[in-house]
Amino acid sequence: MNIKPIKSELDYNEALERIEELWGAKKDTPEGDEFDLLVTLVESYEMKHYPIAPPDPIDAIKFRMEQMGMTKADMVQYLGSQSRVSEVLNRKRNLSLKMIKSLYKDLKIPAEILLA
Incomplete structure (x- = not known):
């Protein structure tokens, strides 16, 4: 096992090639350990x-x-009135903090995405 930091595209490509060779290596074997380390470095x-x-x-x-098969009408409970839903989805109105909380809590959309 000759593992080194990935500092260049060449190192990166070599690591990817070695990962392909090790694909399917059994866990808790030298090959499996090498695979895990290389994947971590590549990530x-x-x-x-x-x-x-x-x-x-x-x-x-x-x-x-x-994903959930929802319509604009289904979004009223999270964004407000039908007109507010249209404004938000057409980018004419920003999300309010209340909307963000509701979308995060009920639809599991990550807050960091909604706050961007």
Whole structure:
């Protein structure tokens, strides 16, 4: 096992190749340990060099609505009146703190996304 920090794209690509070779290694074996360490290093490198921006709050709401088979009418209980739902979903009105709390609590949309 020759594990080193990932400092360049070359190191990153080599680590990915080795991960492929180790895929399916049994846990608590030298190969399994090497796999776990390399995955951790790759995740750290990717977080630093390829960050994923959080989704837009309205897109997150629409996505959750689609996941749950909800309509705009279903959103009245979380956002207010039918006109307020339309304003929010059409980006003409910002989310209020009360709306954010309701969406977080009831629809499990992460607060950090709704506050963005």
